[in-house]
Amino acid sequence: MTTAFVDFQNVWLAYNDELLALNQFAVEDISLQVHRGEFIAIVGPSGCGKSTFMKLTTGLKMPSTGSIHIAGAPVTGPLKISGMAFQAPSLLPWRTTLDNVLLPLEIVEPYRSNFKAKRAEYEARAVKLLHSVGLVGYERKFPWELSGGMQQRASICRALIHEPQMLLLDEPFGALDAFTREELWCILRDLHAVQKFNVILVTHDLRESVFLADTVYVMSKSPGRFIVKREIDLPRPRELETTYTKEYTDIVMELRKHIDAIHTKSSTTKAKKKKKKPGSRGPH
Numbered sequence: 001m002t003t004a005f006v007d008f009q010n011v012w013l014a015y016n017d018e019l020l021a022l023n024q025f026a027v028e029d030i031s032l033q034v035h036r037g038e039f040i041a042i043v044g045p046s047g048c049g050k051s052t053f054m055k056l057t058t059g060l061k062m063p064s065t066g067s068i069h070i071a072g073a074p075v076t077g078p079l080k081i082s083g084m085a086f087q088a089p090s091l092l093p094w095r096t097t098l099d100n101v102l103l104p105l106e107i108v109e110p111y112r113s114n115f116k117a118k119r120a121e122y123e124a125r126a127v128k129l130l131h132s133v134g135l136v137g138y139e140r141k142f143p144w145e146l147s148g149g150m151q152q153r154a155s156i157c158r159a160l161i162h163e164p165q166m167l168l169l170d171e172p173f174g175a176l177d178a179f180t181r182e183e184l185w186c187i188l189r190d191l192h193a194v195q196k197f198n199v200i201l202v203t204h205d206l207r208e209s210v211f212l213a214d215t216v217y218v219m220s221k222s223p224g225r226f227i228v229k230r231e232i233d234l235p236r237p238r239e240l241e242t243t244y245t246k247e248y249t250d251i252v253m254e255l256r257k258h259i260d261a262i263h264t265k266s267s268t269t270k271a272k273k274k275k276k277k278p279g280s281r282g283p284h
Helices: 017-021 050-058 097-107 119-132 148-160 178-195 206-212 240-244 246-275
Strands: 006-013 027-034 039-043 065-070 082-086 166-170 198-202 215-219 226-231
Touching: 006 050, 027 050, 027 226, 039 050, 039 206, 050 065, 050 082, 050 166, 050 198, 082 148, 097 119, 097 148, 119 148, 119 178, 148 166, 148 178, 178 206, 178 240, 198 206, 206 240, 206 246, 215 246, 226 246, 240 246
Parallel strands: 039 198, 039 215, 082 166, 166 198
Antiparallel strands: 006 027, 006 065, 215 226
16 A cells, blocks of 8 residues: 555644634644645635645644644654745845755755855756756846746746755746746646656646646635545646647536535525624524
8 A cells, every 4th residue: 555645634723722722723624645746736715724734734834633744754843855936936136046046955954064065066956947947048147137937937946956855836826927827837747747746736726727736626615624626637748738628628617616616605604694683693
């Protein structure tokens, strides 16, 4: 039996003891197993707990109950085997593109201790990464000299420079135009195909999730729990032409119906609460 690379068992999280005492959870009853090298995407309404799930996966938050194992080891604090990228590239404006990509190696052990001695080796690694995402000739440019799409490419390189086993992406392409976004889909697809790291992608874009992921999970409204697991059986490698096929659009529409059902249920619940007479009390 193969051990899951990411293994959540009955995980619940309340953000503090007071909320825990009131049984108010940010996420509840999360159980999932992700194979090594698998690309998963998490979709759901705003505020459902997608980003909270990311924090649990990286060890930035500890569960109130349940257990989390990554690469066979229990998660007890921030993981060094993961890299992260967000919607805002957050490149340091006074550092060149190359120096921004190198930053994690300057501040995280074991790289920090030998950074000066191995700088040439690390620079070669960073340049190779930048070239793989189409940033040839931009190594010495500053962030303000790059477009938004170029900055996001550099941000992904920074997340991968220490060769993590897992890449976590929180709405990484949400601020980009459609054409640039699809370019970056293809870059991420190719990086994953070559390096075989795990990917957890949080996104509002159903098309993006179906194009990139092996498995898409749909989260309910807060408190978040996974209500749908949809394996994406479209063959790889997936070209952008795939997004025009019936098989692809059928999966996107299927996921859209699940999201719409969440919104409909939420609206119905709110309407029922409004109809209650002032001073009336619900069931205990």
